[in-house]
Amino acid sequence: MYRPIRGNGIRILIPMLFMLPGMSLIFNPDVSEPVWEFWIAFGIGMVFSIPLIWTTSYEVREDNRIYAKKNWGFVVAFVGILLIRLILRQELTNIDPMGKMALFMMVAFGYIIPWRIVSYIKFRRIQGTIPSV
Template sequence: MTTSPFYLIVILIACLVLWRRTRSMYRPIKGKGGRLLFPILFFIPAIQLLVSSKVHLSLWSDLGAILLGLILSIPLIWTTRYEVREDQLIYAKKDFVFVVAFLVVLAIRFILRRHFGYMDAYTLSALFTLVAISYIVPWRIISFLKFRKIYRAAYQANYKA
């Protein structure tokens, strides 16, 4: 895979994520928040890449990728918040610092991809898939837990009223 189509695909996916996230600031989150966990399911096909015989990652590179992913998840977790608005529905808080944090995480991934460009394509893809899994999974799980906390508080307030 040449780098130009790869970067184009990544930029398109990033734009889609940002568009969806900023749109959710103006629309209530439906249901009990289960949809917040859907992006985790999108990584199921990526597991095949991680266990492929064409991938040659050491334990240290795996641990480094996981640690980097966990570090990259921190700003996303901090900037993802929810609120109950006057219509008694739950919305993502309007916080455009999230957009900046997301773009910084994306830029760090691009810079590191260039730095590790000497690796073969399969190993590099597996390494950055592991980084992505390591920041998206904790971010989405903690976002779900934050949503459920607000949801329970709003439900209890409505139930008592």
């Protein structure tokens, strides 16, 4: 059902690269939101990353490979974040659509970047405990 995480865990960081095209939204000249709103959006994203970080963990199984632990708390946290984002998107009607998209991209950066970096660090710690064959 679950596959082991192969290699040195660098694949945990790859989703951050897929977000790079979203940076173009932030630097789009049609976006006229002040810089402080982007900082607040990033901060909100960092708050959203906390439950994801708490509920992401790894384990070494009998085959000496590292697997992500199943955790329903993670599913609840992730769905909760998506619901909060949908509600906020509906409530923020006074912001133009391009600005809103850029701000929500910044929220996504705020929770995906810390979550993936900490997940990578957790993976490497577990990997360091596995004896070499």
